[in-house]
Amino acid sequence: NAGVTQTPKFQVLKTGQSMTLQCAQDMNHEYMSWYRQDPGMGLRLIHYSVGAGITDQGEVPNGYNVSRSTTEDFPLRLLSAAPSQTSVYFCATKDRLSGNTIYFGEGSWLTVV
Amino acid sequence: GNSVTQMEGPVTLSEEAFLTINCTYTATGYPSLFWYVQYPGEGLQLLLKATKADDKGSNKGFEATYRKETTSFHLEKGSVQVSDSAVYFCALSDPAMGSGGSNYKLTFGKGTLLTVNP
Numbered sequence: 001n002a003g004v005t006q007t008p009k010f011q012v013l014k015t016g017q018s019m020t021l022q023c024a025q026d027m028n029h030e031y032m033s034w035y036r037q038d039p040g041m042g043l044r045l046i047h048y049s050v051g052a053g054i055t056d057q058g059e060v061p062n063g064y065n066v067s068r069s070t071t072e073d074f075p076l077r078l079l080s081a082a083p084s085q086t087s088v089y090f091c092a093t094k095d096r097l098s099g100n101t102i103y104f105g106e107g108s109w110l111t112v113v
Numbered sequence: 114g115n116s117v118t119q120m121e122g123p124v125t126l127s128e129e130a131f132l133t134i135n136c137t138y139t140a141t142g143y144p145s146l147f148w149y150v151q152y153p154g155e156g157l158q159l160l161l162k163a164t165k166a167d168d169k170g171s172n173k174g175f176e177a178t179y180r181k182e183t184t185s186f187h188l189e190k191g192s193v194q195v196s197d198s199a200v201y202f203c204a205l206s207d208p209a210m211g212s213g214g215s216n217y218k219l220t221f222g223k224g225t226l227l228t229v230n231p
Binding site (some may be wrong): 033035040041042043044045048058090092101102103104105106107 | 117147149155156157158159162202204206218219221222223224
């Protein structure tokens, strides 16, 4: 997990609140992404970015926004939190030039009540 | 689309037992295959990978062979330890898309919980 930093690690939100999960990497990787992990579902891709200024939707993008203004940062915004967004969120990065290895952050545990 | 099917758990073994966790995949191209491990309360760590048919990935006593003919990438370890208790995820990366040949998105299996008892 070296080089990918997620904050906060734990968060409790009330339904309807908004918040931003932060992801920062210091490896100069072009590719960054957000996954959510739910019991029995594995990890599902929310949004991803192949470089600064470029973002795209993954499997489960509804209710989330992203932006990529710099190479280092890829924040995930929950616009109006719902209990269905209770999950563990992982940020991941990849360097196009060094093979197919994707590096994950340590995760952010989010509970929406 | 791409998909990964892995053995459902939980799997409970005694220390020094042999481990196999089955993983099969469906992909339209030539994916790279991965096993990730998640220890309790932690993020995902890459355990091993294979990028082409017949490649064998290995790490920490674990190994898996990319079998294109059976579309499989089964994880094995000859003698498990208590410290191997974790959730194991099989994953594949999308075949190269767009410019630059950059594989990026991962498709995951649902994970297999392994518990090793002393």
